[in-house]
Amino acid sequence: MNLPVADEAVKDSGYYRRLQAAVEELLILKGIVGREEIDREVAIMEARSYRRGAAVVARAWVDPAYRARLLADGAGAVRELGIEIGALHLIVVENTAQLHNVIVCTLCSCYPRALLGMPPDWYKNIEYRSRVVREPRAVLAEFGLALADDVAVRVHDSTADMRYLVLPQRPEGTQGWSEEQLLEIVSRDALVGVAVPVAVPAAPPSPASPAPGLAA
Amino acid sequence: MTATLHETIAPRFGVGDRVTVRLAWPPGHIRTPVYCRGHTGIIERLCGSFPNPEELAFGRPGLPEQPLYRVRFRSLDLWPDYAEGHDDVVEIEIYQHWLQPASSVEQGQHHQDVRA
Numbered sequence: 001m002n003l004p005v006a007d008e009a010v011k012d013s014g015y016y017r018r019l020q021a022a023v024e025e026l027l028i029l030k031g032i033v034g035r036e037e038i039d040r041e042v043a044i045m046e047a048r049s050y051r052r053g054a055a056v057v058a059r060a061w062v063d064p065a066y067r068a069r070l071l072a073d074g075a076g077a078v079r080e081l082g083i084e085i086g087a088l089h090l091i092v093v094e095n096t097a098q099l100h101n102v103i104v105c106t107l108c109s110c111y112p113r114a115l116l117g118m119p120p121d122w123y124k125n126i127e128y129r130s131r132v133v134r135e136p137r138a139v140l141a142e143f144g145l146a147l148a149d150d151v152a153v154r155v156h157d158s159t160a161d162m163r164y165l166v167l168p169q170r171p172e173g174t175q176g177w178s179e180e181q182l183l184e185i186v187s188r189d190a191l192v193g194v195a196v197p198v199a200v201p202a203a204p205p206s207p208a209s210p211a212p213g214l215a216a
Numbered sequence: 217m218t219a220t221l222h223e224t225i226a227p228r229f230g231v232g233d234r235v236t237v238r239l240a241w242p243p244g245h246i247r248t249p250v251y252c253r254g255h256t257g258i259i260e261r262l263c264g265s266f267p268n269p270e271e272l273a274f275g276r277p278g279l280p281e282q283p284l285y286r287v288r289f290r291s292l293d294l295w296p297d298y299a300e301g302h303d304d305v306v307e308i309e310i311y312q313h314w315l316q317p318a319s320s321v322e323q324g325q326h327h328q329d330v331r332a
Contacts, residue, residue: 137304162284
């Protein structure tokens with residue numbers, strides 16, 4: 001049987017890409033899913049950005065009542081902002097002056113994609129997954145984050161049905177900043193816990209432009 | 217009494233309880249990391265009940281649902297040669313059928329390999 005191959009680039013780009021293309025073509029040929037359905041899902045996945053998570057953090061920094069709701073019921077508080085996350089079970093963990101949180105999935109690569117988009121390659125890498133539980137401070141130092149000795153590290157291994165978001169500390173020097181300005185200093189890596197936000201003043205965004213990445 | 221497919225198994229542990237992870241090596245799609253098996257931690261929270269992924273992975277319904285906990289382990293308890301902070305911890309999601317009350321294990325069963 002001659003199976004159509006998606007394109008030459010996929011065909012030549014390695015075993016797993018070829019396997020993925022073959023499974024995709026089989027699912028389509030057998031009528032289990034349609035090409036349009038796959039394209040639509042891929043488009044949804046690619047449209048999600050960590051800026052959704054950054055918006056959640058910025059709101060929690062300016063609104064103490066929202067912060068409390070976020071820590072008590074992560075998914076419910078995210079949905080309050082109109083962010084569509086499906087059936088995500090979310091636990092939000094808060095950094096303090098004495099505690100730093102970092103997220104990993106040692107078994108595979110579980111990641112809150114509905115909130116942060118696609119995981120970075122290093123998150124799926126066996127080196128990160130095996131080392132960050134065993135020597136988190138050494139791994140964080142390689143990311144450029146040096147923790148003080150009096151800060152405890154709490155590693156969250158995302159092994160089952162829950163997904164995690166780190167609520168970083170609001171950095172010094174951001175008093176009076178708007179929610180939109182704060183959003184700009186929250187990086188993807190800070191939301192996973194391998195970085196912390198710093199107060200780098202950004203040009204204030206134009207009030208007319210909506211925050212990108214927030215729309216479903 | 218055997219639970220029916222549609223029942224949810226009642227949670228057996230509460231927040232703060234000391235639990236020991238079964239030291240077992242069953243084949244299949246197991247969501248309990250090897251590095252915590254046989255180790256003791258405390259229940260940080262009950263996350264709810266979910267279909268058993270060990271069953272779901274083989275196309276079965278995974279029912280009755282299993283209570284899922286987050287268990288907090290001291291890094292020094294997981295790895296006696298852990299060389300970083302004394303207060304560092306790892307928190308892991310573990311299903312109830314992998315957990316035993318720590319006291320029963322400490323009365324002589326510790327390090328006994330109960331291969332399943």
